Amino acid sequence: MNGLSDVRLSMKADELQQESAGGHLYARPGAVKPAVRRWNAFWLRLTTRRALLTLTDEQLKDIGLSREQARREVFLPFWKL
Template sequence: MNGLSDVRLTLHSQELTAGHENSAREANMRNAPSGLSRWGLFWHRLHTRKALLALTPEQLKDIGLTREQAREEGLKPFWRI
């Protein structure tokens, strides 16, 4: 391989890595309804996290979370993913 090919491979691998990070972020945001503005997304997170704190042990078991996991997620500020 010549030097140009090595550079292209390096750049391509960096693009793949960056793309993987972006897809992970998009996956986290995929749970919210589509078409929300930034404030709409914040409002959605705030209310769903509060609802998570109010779930009963049976409901938490149905969704596969422990009380500690639900509390950790429920107490996150709305601006954090």
């Protein structure tokens, strides 16, 4: 498994843990609405993908990505994991 897949899996695992820790979304008064959560996920993906462009080749190598893999990830649509 390459570094990109590891990053995606760990990000998805974090999202799942946050969902399970909070219980059912509608069971809590004042809970964040699903649309707001999706918007927050959009911004998180956008900023972390843009951060890949600022990494040096050595930093990319540390996380197991080539420059081309990082560029491909940056230009993915925000809704794709």
